[in-house]
Amino acid sequence: DVKVTQSSRYLVKRTGEKVFLECVQDMDHENMFWYRQDPGLGLRLIYFSYDVKMKEKGDIPEGYSVSREKKERFSLILESASTNQTSMYLCASSWTGDHEQYFGPGTRLTVT
């Protein structure tokens, strides 16, 4: 079974803090993705990566950065957390040429 894990299910941070969300997949997938999901807005792509050290901006990259130093790990970084970044963050991975994405359980981040 494909497994995508995320470092935390719930996280509470203060405004201005630097926040790291970690995602690890165990299926040797080339592609990894970070989304946020908000009521009424659906899933929105923040960043994705199709290879180690490669990254591409998604639809809403502002306020976020990413790091992919190893194939299995994709990190989302909030340099200075703001209240409008309170959301559910979902990581996903897939093989190149296969559009089925496997999602992690999500991290519910609250910024106060």
Add this chain to the structure above:
Amino acid sequence: RKEVEQDPGPFNVPEGATVAFNCTYSNSASQSFFWYRQDCRKEPKLLMSVYSSGNEDGRFTAQLNRASQYISLLIRDSKLSDSATYLCVVNQAGTALIFGKGTTLSVSS
């Protein structure tokens, strides 16, 4: 990036009912199409791909109309366990997918 649009619902149906969800996409260059299912407080999971010729998986039938840029999902003989949000998903080119906002289905006994 163009949008994928779905009726948000909720659709409230009794067990055994047949229910259909529709989805439209705005970019005619879209290449691949999918339905994902998301249970409450869970992550999305692939339900089925959608092929031009239409395809069926048990009680679920997916249809694609490229000319109208329209995708549908039909669920026959609804079960309580079908209660979930159904996400219409489109791939235009490359790796990224575009997700619709989802249609919520509630099946009651």
